Every structure is written in C-alpha cells, then in structure tokens.
Amino acid sequence: MRTFEYARAADVEQAIALHARTPETAYLAGGTTLLDLMKLDVMHPPRVVDIHKLGLNQVEVAGDGRVRIGAMVSNTELARHPHIVKHHPALSQALLSGASTQLRNKATTAGNVMQRVRCGYFRDGVSPCNKRVPGSGCPAIDGLNRNVHAVLGGSNQCIAAHPSDMCVAMVAIGATIHVQGTKGRRDIPFADFHLLPGETPWKEHALEADEMITHITLDAPLPNSRSAYLKLRDRGSYQFALASSAVVVVLDGRTVRDVRIALGGVTTKPWRAANAEAVLRGKPVTDALIRETAAAAMAGAQSYGQNGFKLLLGQQAVSRNLSRLVA
Known part of the structure; x- marks a missing residue:
C-alpha cells in the first residue's frame, strides 16, 4: 500500500x-x-x-411512506429496519444476500452505491483495463468473462457487471440520491446515477469530483404491493450474482395492476426493465405471460462467450421471482 x-x-x-x-x-x-x-x-x-x-447514520420514515437513509447507515441496520422488512422486503433480502455478516456490519449505504466492479482484469492492477487506464483496452471481452461480466449494457470498452445487490432493489423501488458539494446540494434520480460504460467506462456515476452522497430517499411503497429479491449464484453465500432480479408487484386478483422489475448480475448498471414491465402491466397472469415478460427483460442481451449462459439465466431470475410472488 x-x-x-x-x-x-x-x-x-x-x-x-x-x-x-x-x-x-x-x-x-x-x-x-x-x-x-x-x-x-x-x-x-x-x-x-x-x-x-x-451523523449520517439515521433511517427516517416520513409520513407519506418515503424513507430517508443516511449515507453511513450500515447494510445490516438497513436490512433489519422494521419498516424496510415490512414495506420493502426486496431491499432487505438483497442486502442480506450480499457478502458476509461481518462485511454487512461495516459496509454503508453510500459505499454500497459507490462500490467498484469485481472484474479480475480491473482488480489485478497489471492487465489492460479501460476503467483503470483509459484507452488501454478490455481483455474481458475475449477473455475470462463467465462470472462478473454483463450481457446487457456493455460496450466494446467494458463489460464488467455492476456488483451491488442493494442497488438492484433500490432501482426497482425507486429512489433519489442526495449529494452535496462546494456548489451546494442537488438530487439525482437513482436510475440516472450509475452510467453505462459506452466510450467512457472510467466514468461510473453522475457524482461530480467535489460531491459526496449524504442521503438516499426511497419512494413510498406502492399500495398493496409485494416484493422479493432473487439472487442466482454459484454457491449459496458470499458470492456475487450471476443473475438477480428485484420485483415489486401489485395484484388485483390475478391481474397485475402495477409492476417494477430490475436486474443485476447480467448488467453493467442496476437495470430497470421497463419494457418487461409493459408486457405484464394490466394483464391477467399466466405462465406464458411470465415467460414473455422474462424474455422481454433480457431483450438486446449479447453473449461474450463464457457468459452466454446468462442470457437464459437472466430470464430465470425474472420468471422464478415473478412466479413466486404471484403464486
């Protein structure tokens, strides 16, 4: 060091x-x-x-149901908070599926949002990597890319998958990131905070150099909603997602009145699958419709060889989660 x-x-x-x-x-x-x-x-x-x-370590529940989370709230505190467990179970489940108990006790809400990718080429410090050394290349595209590399949202500059579980749940729920810098305060919609790699993969987020995250505010829960997070991985603990989904759904009998679907593990940023939501919203649930929704969620996905199995695994993450919620 x-x-x-x-x-x-x-x-x-x-x-x-x-x-x-x-x-x-x-x-x-x-x-x-x-x-x-x-x-x-x-x-x-x-x-x-x-x-x-x-002092940024408080979880405050507003009268309208929104939740203001301090940047320094630990992952364990947030996952175990009674309001989160009751009204946002997908978020609680996502947090508890990440890392180990010891790490969750130390890891913070803002740190989780800002965490870096787990691509081996990025972390070895010697391989070419456009995130670390702009313009040096991305060996993952033709190299080892099975586990922590994306099939959605990548570019010819970078295909590293975003590693967070928490962020997948938050983008499904809907949230706002509050930041403060030398020019004052501003709010950033959660869905706009993380950036696709495009031609500038070293630019990972919308935070300016002089800014820090102070709080995150979750949207109020959808009335009568149910939610869940499903993480598919090589082993049952202490492992990053190969594919994951966070689903929030409102049912009227068997008809889907509202739905929010987000993906992780297969994407370069926390990914809201709005096209898949449109397939399901307002329709009676059937097995065929769930399969159609899952396929729409992975529309445009591209295999890079070893990670090609994620095209189907991403669909499984959505269809299994949806099936469980509407059962």
Whole structure:
C-alpha cells in the first residue's frame, strides 16, 4: 500500500473542503471496497477523509411512506429496519444476500452505491483495463468473462457487471440520491446515477469530483404491493450474482395492476426493465405471460462467450421471482 494522508472530518462541510483540496481524495466510510483496492494498488488516493463522525447514520420514515437513509447507515441496520422488512422486503433480502455478516456490519449505504466492479482484469492492477487506464483496452471481452461480466449494457470498452445487490432493489423501488458539494446540494434520480460504460467506462456515476452522497430517499411503497429479491449464484453465500432480479408487484386478483422489475448480475448498471414491465402491466397472469415478460427483460442481451449462459439465466431470475410472488 502506498503512503497517504489521513484526515477525519467533523461535519459534511469540512469533509467536502478536505476532499476538494487534493485531486483523487477518497472518502472512508466502511472501507470494505476502498481498502481492498488500495492494498491491491488499483486505487491510490493521496488523501483519505474519514466521514464516520458526520451523523449520517439515521433511517427516517416520513409520513407519506418515503424513507430517508443516511449515507453511513450500515447494510445490516438497513436490512433489519422494521419498516424496510415490512414495506420493502426486496431491499432487505438483497442486502442480506450480499457478502458476509461481518462485511454487512461495516459496509454503508453510500459505499454500497459507490462500490467498484469485481472484474479480475480491473482488480489485478497489471492487465489492460479501460476503467483503470483509459484507452488501454478490455481483455474481458475475449477473455475470462463467465462470472462478473454483463450481457446487457456493455460496450466494446467494458463489460464488467455492476456488483451491488442493494442497488438492484433500490432501482426497482425507486429512489433519489442526495449529494452535496462546494456548489451546494442537488438530487439525482437513482436510475440516472450509475452510467453505462459506452466510450467512457472510467466514468461510473453522475457524482461530480467535489460531491459526496449524504442521503438516499426511497419512494413510498406502492399500495398493496409485494416484493422479493432473487439472487442466482454459484454457491449459496458470499458470492456475487450471476443473475438477480428485484420485483415489486401489485395484484388485483390475478391481474397485475402495477409492476417494477430490475436486474443485476447480467448488467453493467442496476437495470430497470421497463419494457418487461409493459408486457405484464394490466394483464391477467399466466405462465406464458411470465415467460414473455422474462424474455422481454433480457431483450438486446449479447453473449461474450463464457457468459452466454446468462442470457437464459437472466430470464430465470425474472420468471422464478415473478412466479413466486404471484403464486
């Protein structure tokens, strides 16, 4: 690990000021991604700003049902919060399916949103990687790409899959990310925060260099909705998704009044499958319609060889989750 300067901020304004002084400064929250990448020499910030003392560790439920989540709320706290368990079970299930108990106790809400990809070429520190060294290439396209590489949302510059479970559930629920920087505060719709790789895969999110996440607000739950998160992986714990889905559905008998579907594991960002929702919304549920919906969710998917099985596995993540919810 390279040497770096450590600073502890007393409030949000001081944290932002400390960050703005030095390019490539990093905020230290749970550290479950940052410290790993610093040890691997993939990230080498000259300064680390500790934000543990900023008081951003509350979960507040508003009268209209929205939930305001502080950036420093741990994954465990959020997953176990009674309101989340009751009204957003997909989010609770997604959080509890990630990593291990020890990591969930340390990992934070904002850190989860900001976590980096698990592509081996990105993390080994020596292979060409457009995320790490712009213009150097993407060996994953023709190389080892079975586990943590996407079939939706990729480009000829990068196909690394977004690793978060929590973000898949949040994009299905609907949320807003609140950020603060030297120019003040602004709100970013959750679905617009993470960026597709396109021609600039090193630009992973809509956060400006001087900004930090302070809170995330979940939309109010859909009335009479039910939701679930399904994660398909090689083993039952401590493993990233090969394919996952978060589904929120409102039923009137067997008719789907409203539905939200999001995908993970197969995509380069948390992916809202609006075209699949349109297939299902307003119609009586049948097995054939569920299969049609699942196929629509994976429309446009592209195999890169080893990860080609994800074209069908992504459909399974949607159809099995939907079938369970409407049973």
